[in-house]
Amino acid sequence: MRVLRPLFLLLCLMAPQAFADGLFQIEVIVFRQGGEALSTSQPAPDDWAVGANPIADNERGTALDGEAAKLNPGNGYEVLLHKAWAQNLSAVQDKASLSTGNEQFGHFPVEGVVTLSEQQRLVDLQADFWINRFDNDGLLTGSERVRQKTRLKLGELTYLDNGSLGVLVKVTQP
Template sequence: MPRLLRPLLVALLLIAPTAFAEALYQVELIVFRQADKAVHASQPAPEDWAGNAAAIPAERERSPALTDTAAKLEGSQGYRVLLHKAWQQGVGTSPAPLRFATGKQSDGHFPVEGVLDLTQGRQLELNLQTWVNQFNGDGFLTSSERLQIQRRLIPGQLTYLDHPSLGALIRVSPL
C-alpha cells in the first residue's frame, strides 16, 4: 500500500505550491494631477496600451475606502483626482497584469487608462503604467502623460508614487 501512495504524494507536492501561491489582496488606486501644466510624454499612449492585461472583473470591483483622502486632494490647491478605483486581485509569483480605465472611450483610448501588475516574491512588487490622455475636438488622441513606476510595497501601507505633473496613491492590503 505505501508504494501506491508515493506517486500520489509526489503529485500533490508538485501541485500544491501553485495552488497556494496566490494570495488575495484589496487594491485601491488614486491617480491625481498635481501641477497646473501637464508634462506630456514624447509619444501618445500606444494603440495596444493594455497589452495582454486582463480587465478587472466586475465581481472583483469594490467601493473605495480612501474617499476622505481623495476628498482632501480635491480640496487642496492645484490637485485634481483623475481616477479612484478599488478591486480585489489575486497576487502570485507570476505576472498577471490587470488593466483599468475611467471615462468615455474615444479613438481606442480612455481619458485615464493603465496597467497594474503585482507579484509576490520575497516582497510585494508593483509595476504600474498609467496614461492620462488628451483628445482633440474630433475625439482623436493628441497627447498623453505617462506615469510609470516600479516599486516594492509594504502590504496595508498607503504609498505615494511621484511624477512631475501626476501622482498616485496606492494601498494593497491582504484579505
C-alpha cells in the same frame, strides 16, 4: 498506510506554494499635483492594454476615500482615477488594465496597466498610466505618462511620484 505516506509528503511540499497564491484587494489613485498638465508630444499607444485583463468584473468598493478627498483642488490636487479591484496574486506577474471616462477611438481620458506579483509577503508593482487629451473630434492629441516600478509591503499605502502626476497604491489581503 505506507502507500499514503509518499502522497502525504508530496502534498505537504506543494502546500506552501498553493497557499502563497491568493486573492488580494488592490486600490489605486492617480492624481495631478498642482498646476497645468504638462504638454507632451507622444500620445498613448493604441495597444496600451495588450496582455492585461480588464478589472471590470472584479471591481470593488474603494477604501481610500479619505485620502482621495484630501487630494482636492483647494489643496492643489486633482484626482484623475480612483479604482479598487480584487485579483489573485502569485509569483507570476499578472497585468490588470483600468481606465476612466468615455472611450474615444480605443482610448480613455485616463488609462493604464498595473502589473503585480507577490514575493514572500511583498508585492512587486509596475504602474504605467496615460493621461490623454483629445481634440473636438475625439482624436488623441497628446498624453502625459506616469511609469513607476517598486516593491511594496502588504497593507501599506505607497506613493509613486512622477513630477506633475502621482499615484497612491495599496494592496491588502482580505
